[in-house]
Amino acid sequence: MSMKALPAADNSQTLDWHPRYEVVIGLEVHTHLKLNTKMFCSCAVIYGDDPNLQTCPVCLALPGALPVLNRSAVEYAVRAGLATNHEIQERSVFSRKNYFYPDLPKGYQITQDSLPICLRGHLDVDVPLNKTGKAGKKKAQPDGFYRKNIGITRIHMEEDAGKSVHAESALGSDDSHMDLNRAGVPLLEIVSEPDMRSPAEAAAYLRHLHGILCYIGITHGDMEKGQFRFDANLSLRPKGQQEFGTRTELKNMNSFRYVEMALNAEIKRQAKLLDAGEKVIQATLQYDVDRDEINVMRLKENADEYRYFPEPDLLPLIVDPSLIDKVREALPELPSAKRARFEEAYELSTHDAGLLTSSRALADFYEAATRLHGKAKAVANWILRDVLKVLKEKETDIEALSLSPEQLVELIQLVESSRITAKSAREELFPAMLTEGGKPEALMKSLGLEAVVDTSLIDGVIEEVMGENADSVEKYLNGDDKVLNFLMGKVMQKTQGKANAGAVRETLIRKIKG
Amino acid sequence: MRGHLDSILDYAEQLSELDTEDVEVTTHVVPVSALLRDDIAQPGLSNELALQNAPASEGGAFQVPKVIDGEAG
Amino acid sequence: MTDLVAPLGSLRQLRAALDSGETSSVELVNRALARAEASQATFQIFVSLRPEAARLEAEAADTRRARGQVLSPLDGIPVALKDNLLHKGDLATCASQILAGFKAPYNGTAVQRLLDAGAVVVGRTNMDEFGMGSSNENSSLFPTRNPWDAQRIPGGSSGGSAAAVSAGIVPVALGSDTGGSIRQPAAFTGVVGLKPTYGRVSRYGLVAFASSLDQIGPFAHTAEDCALVLEIIAGHDPHDSTSLPDTEESATHFSERLGGSVEGLVVGLPREYFVEEGIDAEVLSKVKDAVSVLEKAGALVREVSLPHTRYAIATYYLLATAEASANLARFDGVRYGHRSKQAHGLLEMYKQTRSEGFGKEVKRRIMLGTYVLSAGYYDAYYRKASKVRTLLCQDFEDAFDQCDVILTPTAAEVAFKLGEKTDSALSMYLSDVFTVSANLAGIPGISLPCGLAQGMPVGLQILARPLDEGRLLNVADAFQRLTNWHEQHPELKLGAGGEA
Structure with a gap:
């Protein structure tokens, strides 16, 4: 260590x-x-x-x-x-x-x-x-x-x-x-x-x-x-x-x-x-x-008037040095040392490291998930943003939550591979995992939350949105980049959030410019 | 009563004759250290037995008069 | 006037009678109860008797015996307990009004061991309230009288237990000894009383007077009987942190090892204890006679010194009262015992309860103990006494480098008359001069009868090194094989000097 x-x-x-x-x-x-x-x-x-x-x-x-x-x-x-x-x-x-x-x-x-x-x-x-x-x-x-x-x-x-x-x-x-x-x-x-x-x-x-x-x-x-x-x-x-x-x-x-x-x-x-x-x-x-x-x-x-005197019913307590050694060896890493290590090893801010080490169980959870996943930052973001929010809402601790590091890592990986949008993962699949349990992938499928990556489907919706918002398309072409977000929002709305945002953005730009 | 106590304390004054500067205190004469007990729960007394001798009890608890105003030291 | 049944005799005699079928446990218990009841008006030895339960237990003992399942040498033997030893379901009042009506919710360890051995408790004996006294006059109920002379006190604080054995009511009784409370009444009533090494017998279930000094021990007619009882009640107890571990050294087969001679035994006579001044001349001469008996049997007698003896009484009273002031704090009227009905409000309830519940001497000692622990006096009194205690322990260590046992008078005089010393607390305290040192040093001591002076028994005290009860009992047993003082018993004179 x-x-x-x-x-x-x-x-x-x-x-x-x-x-x-x-x-x-x-x-x-x-x-x-x-x-x-x-x-x-x-x-x-x-x-x-x-x-x-x-x-x-x-x-x-x-x-x-x-x-x-x-x-x-x-x-x-x-x-x-x-x-x-x-x-x-x-x-x-x-x-x-x-x-x-x-x-x-x-x-x-x-x-x-x-x-x-x-x-x-x-x-x-x-x-x-x-x-x-x-x-x-x-x-x-x-x-x-x-x-x-x-x-x-x-x-x-x-x-x-x-x-x-x-x-x-x-x-x-x-x-x-x-x-x-x-x-x-x-x-x-x-x-x-x-x-x-x-x-x-x-x-x-x-x-x-x-x-x-x-x-x-x-x-x-x-x-x-x-x-x-x-x-x-x-x-x-x-x-x-x-x-x-x-x-x-x-x-x-x-x-x-x-x-x-x-x-x-x-x-x-x-x-x-x-x-x-x-x-x-x-x-x-x-x-x-x-x-x-x-x-x-x-x-x-x-x-002064407590009249302290040695308790005659108890003999002096002798603590064997070997017990002290044994306890010292078994002592877990303490929060401040752990926080310092997290800051360095996982490149976290003092604040984030402090939150992740606020309890021993949470720190252990984070480290287990990081080992499984490989990317400390991605795991930290999920825990800091989503897991802590739930803990706070439910006034509970990580041990009482039905969530394993394996489940969280699988969820993150589903997002990373664009199998699900970050939005659905965060707002629908994650809460469902906490109540339903089980494997995130199976749950995603059974709830129909899988991201739409079929471009032909996205193409149709994009063309529809462009037709309905010709003025915005015009503005974008005139250099107003912010309009793009508005158009994307419309597309996402029509696909009920299942469309992969990256794919939508890419296609949209291509079609407008094309 | 006061007279008895004074005469006893006067009598005890004789200890001051002794120079005990370098003498350790003896609190226990047993030459061993504290007995330790394993942290395993054992049944204690039933509530009934615990309250058996209580001058007053109610709802499983010992009943005592309240501290009344002006009593607190 | 009730006729008295014959005295019961010694444990050894009763065991033989039971073994031969000459008597039964039921018969012994009935005789003990009859003798206790008949003598009560005059001698006031018991604070309570338990006839029905005792008879049932005696029947069970007889059944065991008939089946050949005798539990121990005490099986079916009637015994008495000092009123400060907890016996589940029975009253335990320490002869105090503050514990009037208190029923023990558990068994003390020594009591449990007696019960496991089949002993039958016939009753509870009178004592100085909470063990605080040397005459039994501090009982809140009534003063017990000396079976040898009802005008005189039986000693204290375990005066009732000593008198119960002396009067031939039971062959064995348990007492407790904080500053001589077993040995002094044993001396005054002509029986054997043993205070074991501190930590030898568990204090669990003994209502504490001074925790670092208290020790439970037996009364009986002979050293041999005491050895048998000690074997049963001694041993490590996980409920008492100050109880000694069971080791080779602390092995308890005392009775098997009796019968040795005193040839070559080195007997120490502390110079400070054999002074003409302050000791009754007749008592001193009886103790010297006893030394001669052992010397003639081959013991080597030499003078030793316990130089801090004169500080023992002050040391004892400072430490014992300090501990007692805390030990007695639990009697507050909240969970058990007396609660004043006069009080309004919590603090007044405490004050009134304790004022009504404790007797004069107990209050005096609580005040003294509270005083010596209070800020500003702690160093001069409590701490000073704790240091002098070290010197007193050292005295004994040095003396035992030069001898095997120490012989002293148990008390400076024979049993005194009721009321003779009640005017001065200090003179009563001073009568403990020969016994308190053994408690301060934690060493074992025994008192055994060694003659009569003015028609009253004289006690010989033998002290030994910590855990050396084996030798202590051997010397006492040897002395009893050479003399017959222990076979002299009082003839109870009912109605003489009692309340009547």
């Missing part, structure tokens, strides 16, 4: 986000692991089940129950650590984080505190230069990004809490209802350095991290199910000041778009306070998407 060396990060390009203040953002990401069972017990991880069907003495915190660590969770943590350039710790320790809440059955969360499994990681993130940060939407310039190195302090393993179900009570009571199916679901917490200087950088980091974690297969990353969610710490400091300002924490976000909106709202709020000479008060905040405003959840962050 030829790998294009990644350009070094150039943090000097960091955007100047606010005229008076420098924005400082750090992110804490919680990601569910794609595992069969919970972190410390053998209960199945199932989403959307009825309340308390996936519980046992351990995750219900019954008296006398004890935690036992999930082996695969350790491997996943190592995988995540290596993919984000961390130093994997051979010895790490679990701790108890003590606080009372009904969704936390033990009265403490088992997590890792001072000795986590991964330390000192970083990512090189491409941040779109477009200030709205919506680079994917519009056609970006190949150089519409700057590269930024973002430090990651640590990754540690922990368990999720249960949740309140706000079901209508049959008895009309005003009580909460506690469901512990989610209690103990395995999580990684990924804590960044306060290295981001704009909401766009924060969103780019989150997208990049999300992409990597999905790529390496450790999480489904479904944000609506809370499988990838994040908290942001934000502070402002007057430009040139060294020490950080007072920070606030925005809790529980699960959308890349909303995180930018939330951070922008909080920047505005803090800047207004500072401008007025007031102080920012340390607080935990929540963003109200509908009203685009910040609400205060808690005034004081009582991190």
Whole structure:
């Protein structure tokens, strides 16, 4: 595999986000692991089940129950650590984080505190230069990004809490209802350095991290199910000041778009306070998407009062160096490396390569189709234009679509050999393939979509069109080339689009000039 | 109660006599590392058994009073 | 007044009687229940009995025996469980109001192994609430009385289990030992109590007090009986991360290996434990007599030093309460146990539930533990104690370089009178001085009767290296073959000093 060396990060390009203040953002990401069972017990991880069907003495915190660590969770943590350039710790320790809440059955969360499994990681993130940060939407310039190195302090393993179900009570009571199916679901917490200087950088980091974690297969990353969610710490400091300002924490976000909106709202709020000479008060905040405003959840962050201490029920975790080697060898090519390789090997723009590598399955699909077909560009065009459009419309991914690389390649080849017009292929055969399945050629025949290449038939229609549009013919002869398209359109109309456009054009010119 | 606690903490002060600068902490006396479990699901408790001891339950869930205003810390 | 049926005797005696057909499991269980019921008003040993279920299980054991399908040396034998061991379908309250009415939805591993061996659980024994106490006076139900003298405490926290064996109700009972909670009541009631190496017996299904110190162990009349029980309950458990792997070294055929002599055995007497000050003179002389017995049988006696002994109590209470403060957080009235009916709103519900549900000593220890873990005190208390724990472990390693076992008194005095120490929590804590070090270091310890002082039993404690229960039991067994203190039993005086 030829790998294009990644350009070094150039943090000097960091955007100047606010005229008076420098924005400082750090992110804490919680990601569910794609595992069969919970972190410390053998209960199945199932989403959307009825309340308390996936519980046992351990995750219900019954008296006398004890935690036992999930082996695969350790491997996943190592995988995540290596993919984000961390130093994997051979010895790490679990701790108890003590606080009372009904969704936390033990009265403490088992997590890792001072000795986590991964330390000192970083990512090189491409941040779109477009200030709205919506680079994917519009056609970006190949150089519409700057590269930024973002430090990651640590990754540690922990368990999720249960949740309140706000079901209508049959008895009309005003009580909460506690469901512990989610209690103990395995999580990684990924804590960044306060290295981001704009909401766009924060969103780019989150997208990049999300992409990597999905790529390496450790999480489904479904944000609506809370499988990838994040908290942001934000502070402002007057430009040139060294020490950080007072920070606030925005809790529980699960959308890349909303995180930018939330951070922008909080920047505005803090800047207004500072401008007025007031102080920012340390607080935990929540963003109200509908009203685009910040609400205060808690005034004081009582991190000091979690009373962390080493979990006596779990012995220190020793990660064998051979496991680290094994995981490293099995690590798939990561999105940024893959994108760089695609750019070079398939001569794609940064933007197109980015789209084609947006998921591992799509990238694999593209490469498989390219191998079959031979022409990378032609395959890329089809995927970028038609396949992605369908994926977006159907809000699905390539794995869920009933389309194989073989089918797509056959379709492209039918067009290339003029067996079908590009228009029919795109508008009729391709949608039919997705619903009917089967071989494109057979489908084309059964639907009567084959292109008309019988020139005698085309000749008749062309003569008919020329007769009906003598004035246009005249104009063309007088040098108005644009008229040709109009005439061609008429011919295509009469042949119901089955005529080969190249043949029509050629014949038309020949007949007019002849 | 306060008096008892003070006398116990006063008593515990004697540990400060010891120089433990270079001493490692002991959290576990077991000389082995964490036990790991394979990621294979096992049946847990039925909903009925899970809720058997609940002071209040409804619809398969534990019922608890809501946090009321002014309670949140 | 109810007449008492005769005491049951030792496990060895009962096995012989069952094997010879002289008695049946049903008869033994009936006798155990009758003796438990008759003595309850005076001694208050049990928090609950399960007569119907026990009789059915005894019948099944008799059927097995008739078919020649005896499961183990414990098959059909009546046993008692400390109220902090989970036995599916049965109550498990830790003698606390916060767990009133709590029915165990699963079996703890040690309990499961007893059941698989055919043992018949007749009832659950009283204890200091959540194991927090040294006298049984911290039970939220009632204080258990010492079978030797109902004016006195039986020790704690496993006082009920010790008393159940001492009173001849059952030949075997399980307890748990966090800072001496098996050994001290064994000493006070004249029975044998064994605290195994930390990790030897699974803690799964033992309601935690201090997770890094707790260990389940047996009470019986003899070292041999303890060996048989330990064989059954010991072994690796995939449900307990701190349970030790099964290896050659941890092999558990203890009973087969009994009967050796003490010839050439090096017995260490820690200088710091044999001080005139703070130890009852009569107790000290009985322990010295016991040392002489072993010496005459060929053991070599030498002085050793455990220099950090005086720091053990403080270390123990800081660590144990810290762990307990987290372990007891789960009792919040949400999923099980007591829930206050007085409260409005969630946080008030927690507060009220815990305030109503926990007893005074439990609250005191939760407060202490919360304090020593809180920001600003963590380093001075919790972290400091974790380091001193290392020094205490090192003390034992050094001492065991010079001897095979260590002998000490189990307690500095005989069982004290009810109410004698309840005024001062600290003086109660100090009574654990000889036992807590073994928990901090994770080493095995056993207490066995070695005489009487003021008419009350005196306990001899033997400590050994981690996983050296084989040697520990051998020495204890040898001592019991040379003496007959374990054959002296109290004569229960009903109505004397009890609630009546």
